[in-house]
Amino acid sequence: MAQTRPGAGGRIIKWIDYRLPFVGMLQHELYEYPTPRNLSYWWNFGSLSGIMLVVMIVTGVFLAMQYTPHADYAFDSVERIMRDVDYGWMLRYAHMNGASMFFALVYIHLFRGLYYGSYKQPRELLWILGVIILILMIMTAFMGYVLPWGQMSYWAATVITNLFSAIPVIGQGIVTFLWGGFTVGNPTLNRFYALHYLLPFIILAVVLLHLIALHRFGSNNPLGIDMRGPQDTLPFHPYFTIKDLFGLAVFLLIYSYFIFYAPNFLGNADNYIPANPMQTPNHIVPEWYLLPYYAILRSVPNKLLGVILAFGSIFLLFIVPWLDTSPVRSARFRPVYKWVFWLLVIDVAALGWVGANPPEGLVVTVGQIATLYYFVHFLILFPLIGKLERPRPLPASIATAVLQSGGEARLRGTGAPMAKS
């Protein structure tokens, strides 16, 4: 099984592989790579995110060929892409909505990890690398949003870079340093463009590390118990390649719907008005995927504390593996956590709603409660539930659990998976 099968070009591949063991590595990591047989569709979102990263890089490189990173020309050059470049509108709408899709996929991926305890021993570094990817994505998305140089681009850049002015003493200096001037201007746009082009490749490198860490112990699974032998696993190909491909087709359907039929639904109309430093938009709102952080930022009356909590809400994820004291990974066997998890989902959705609305009346109250809950959830409930909760008994093995639900005869059939039908 491990040997490259003979055939056309087989000897050339063998010659290369002897000197550069790359094909053999791919054979091992993408073909026979033992994968828990009980993975649900929630496990599709990792590979989908990876594919989305590639889509973003490819569309981005082609957009970069047409884009002019200059405060006087950026807005018009984006419009020229939309109007005069062959399929420029498709490239740009794919890239613009791609950012939203990428975040949606990654957030689902992240919440799946939280539900099934995928961050627990021995996958702590895998999780931490994931959080690093998320932070890099937020930076990349923010700088990318500035590039069309519309009203929202300009004012988002102003608001977000100004956050650093909350740092005592050196804050204002840092802001001037980030801007490359005394306001957001052409130098800011230029450096954001350079970094927006650079960061995706750094993300790609961290994704590689993420994959190496993943393949060290293999995927977690809905039961959260370790694979104990071949009866618990299936080879990655063809079982999970086809499952991922089906998921990909469904995802692309949703993605295409946005590109072709609702390309501006997730965007902000103000960003089709050229940047105007003399006129502030009525509501400065970030893209939807940053709304929860924005809500936390605004919920705290003190600017410095707000900035610390907004950044802290992400950095908190780094220590999640140690905050969760429960030895059981999957929420399926954790009767209390199972429900508390959904409180976090609702909490983050509420924060999103708060971030989208002007901070008046009820919005402020909801924002403060939701912000408080977010931190209570991780810092207090996580350690506490792990200690107090009485987990349900775990199945002896993945195979036993599959056997209970799927039947013994079908399980035995795995020796020759394609023999039937």
Next chain:
Amino acid sequence: MRYIALAAVFLGVLSLRPCAVSAADETPPLLHPQWSFDGVFGTYDRAAEQRGFQVYKEVCSACHPVKHLYFRDLTDIGYTEDEVKAIASTYQVTNEQPNDQGQMFQRPGRPSDPIPGPFPNDQAARAANNGALPPDLSMIVKARDGGADYVFSILNGYKDPPPGFKMLTGMNYNEYFPGHQIAMPPPLSDGAVTFADGTPNTVPQMAHDVVTFLTWAAEPNLEARHRDGFKVMMFLIVVAGVFYATKRKIWAAAH
């Protein structure tokens, strides 16, 4: 159960987005006429686009530019290349380069020229309009929440201010404009233009036509987008079906 909860959260987040527009000032819901470009198969009504271009040319263009439109783009709305040449030549444009004597000079427009606006720069536009800057109309439909409906509502939204409403001098009452005070005087009045095809020149009709034109101006690739999108989605549905069947077959023995 979990799936229902998740779907509910997802839909909840989606539905909450439009709340960003404050409900405090009483603005009636936007008018929503039947648009030819609505829906999955939506296309632009060519006759309406051409009438709309006429409205733009004879009314709006007195103050508003269409910065992102070129004469050549007009072939999209059903004019032939010769007609476009003829339309372009009725405009005087400043040549991009100076002549041999180093002087900038005016010449008749060509299809490759951008459609010239009414003012040489924003300052001149403000000076002529009581300090207000008439916005570029080639992006207006995309640059306003509500899009085509919003622009249509503004054009139809002029009214006498309600009793007791304090108007600033030089402003006009419009029930759809945020704050209700708009610098632009009512641009359309019944009979403002005469359509060659005999279409009635009422305000709602002219507004409908000019908004169709402006939607095209903002989103000239909408028809290609709808057409390609349908093909892509059909293809993906078939592919998803094939992958699903394959998946079922491969997994049949494993689970």
